[in-house]
Amino acid sequence: MSSSKNKTTYERVVEITHVYLGPAADRFIDRQIENHLHKSPKSLTKNDLNSLTSWIKVIVSLICDDPDIVEEYIHELNRLTITKNNKKGI
Amino acid sequence: MLKEMNKYRPAIKPLLIGCLFIIFYILLIFFLPDHSNSQLMDKLTNLEYKEALFLVQIPAMIVWLLAFYAYSRLNSYAITLKKTPSYKALKTLSKGILLLALSMPISSILSRFLNLFEGYNQTFYHVTIIITNYINLFLPFAAFIIIYYSAKKITHRAQINYSLASSKFLILIYVVAGVIYSYETLKAFSGNSLISINNVYHLPVFIFIITILIPYLYSWFIGLTTSYDINAFATKLVGVIYRRALYFISLGLATVIISLIASQYVTTITPTYGHLAFNFHTILSIVFKVITGIGFYLLAHGANKLIKIEEL
Numbered sequence: 001m002s003s004s005k006n007k008t009t010y011e012r013v014v015e016i017t018h019v020y021l022g023p024a025a026d027r028f029i030d031r032q033i034e035n036h037l038h039k040s041p042k043s044l045t046k047n048d049l050n051s052l053t054s055w056i057k058v059i060v061s062l063i064c065d066d067p068d069i070v071e072e073y074i075h076e077l078n079r080l081t082i083t084k085n086n087k088k089g090i
Numbered sequence: 091m092l093k094e095m096n097k098y099r100p101a102i103k104p105l106l107i108g109c110l111f112i113i114f115y116i117l118l119i120f121f122l123p124d125h126s127n128s129q130l131m132d133k134l135t136n137l138e139y140k141e142a143l144f145l146v147q148i149p150a151m152i153v154w155l156l157a158f159y160a161y162s163r164l165n166s167y168a169i170t171l172k173k174t175p176s177y178k179a180l181k182t183l184s185k186g187i188l189l190l191a192l193s194m195p196i197s198s199i200l201s202r203f204l205n206l207f208e209g210y211n212q213t214f215y216h217v218t219i220i221i222t223n224y225i226n227l228f229l230p231f232a233a234f235i236i237i238y239y240s241a242k243k244i245t246h247r248a249q250i251n252y253s254l255a256s257s258k259f260l261i262l263i264y265v266v267a268g269v270i271y272s273y274e275t276l277k278a279f280s281g282n283s284l285i286s287i288n289n290v291y292h293l294p295v296f297i298f299i300i301t302i303l304i305p306y307l308y309s310w311f312i313g314l315t316t317s318y319d320i321n322a323f324a325t326k327l328v329g330v331i332y333r334r335a336l337y338f339i340s341l342g343l344a345t346v347i348i349s350l351i352a353s354q355y356v357t358t359i360t361p362t363y364g365h366l367a368f369n370f371h372t373i374l375s376i377v378f379k380v381i382t383g384i385g386f387y388l389l390a391h392g393a394n395k396l397i398k399i400e401e402l
Contacts, residue, residue, distance in 0.1 A: 022329020064331045
């Protein structure tokens with residue numbers, strides 16, 4: 001098994017999404033990247049995370065009636081962004 | 091514009107079929123001569139009887155529409171997964187729901203025709219009752235089998251295998267209900283003649299047992315197993331939001347299957363063959379139909395949520 005350090009940004013986003021959208025996670029993330037960021041999913045970079053997270057928040061709020069779950073999901077995605085930013089700062 | 095229309099065609103077509111069945115059935119109620127021996131025929135005028143029959147059948151007609159709607163949504167969900175390995179299993183599941191949806195108006199329409207021949211041609215009446223009984227059995231039976239195998243494929247793909255055997259309580263309920271059902275139906279047969287057709291099913295007892303009783307019990311076992319498997323699958327699946335949507339589908343499917351089993355249970359123990367009567371049997375039938383309708387609605391609601399996940 002590959003450690004989380006070796007995973008690409010795309011794989012990490014899908015991994016987090018899998019907890020919320022199960023088998024639909026990769027299709028969902030691919031669609032959001034292609035439709036809103038207009039790029040191929042594999043080419044997702046750390047710089048795209050803020051924009052992607054904002055889109056995901058809007059879309060997931062339409063899918064899920066429970067705001068706590070939406071917040072939790074977005075928090076997980078934001079943690080990914082914060083970690084990247086902190087590393088940048090260090 | 092034409093492209094837009096083509097996009098919505100798979101969703102609208104089943105609803106149109108449901109509406110056509112309803113219109114045809116209403117026309118049959120009001121315009122087909124009714125020669126049934128219902129006791130209400132003596133108390134009400136012909137028009138009053140038909141109006142009462144129409145009122146009693148309104149919940150059933152709403153359920154038909156909900157069933158076609160549920161099929162339409164599930165089929166649309168399957169289409170959104172066209173490029174995935176789950177497509178075939180979901181498409182098959184939606185076909186099972188379509189067969190269930192079709193079985194309800196077809197049985198009711200046949201029952202209407204049955205009353206046309208009652209009192210006219212006795213031989214044809216016997217034959218029509220036998221055919222109606224088999225159609226009432228085999229259309230839902232075929233639907234249960236299709237749903238069972240598609241559910242197995244879905245749960246197998248996710249490598250989650252459950253069996254009804256693990257639920258001893260459900261088996262106990264099934265055995266008790268099966269024994270009571272067998273006792274209640276076999277009471278209608280006279281013990282001194284094995285080949286007489288002088289009973290409510292118009293069949294000799296041994297043919298009834300082999301071709302009606304056993305298939306019904308098997309069909310119910312298949313139905314209950316499917317409900318159990320799909321529910322177990324939905325509760326164990328990873329993905330909080332996805333699981334919630336799938337839960338509506340599994341709950342809807344279980345509600346539909348169990349209420350249809352209950353409905354078949356009541357209608358085969360005391361068959362009415364389209365006669366109208368205001369009794370406990372009619373009330374129970376309406377209650378089970380309402381529950382079936384709720385089940386189809388839940389199924390459609392769950393499918394709508396999953397479509398959103400796949401499309402937005």
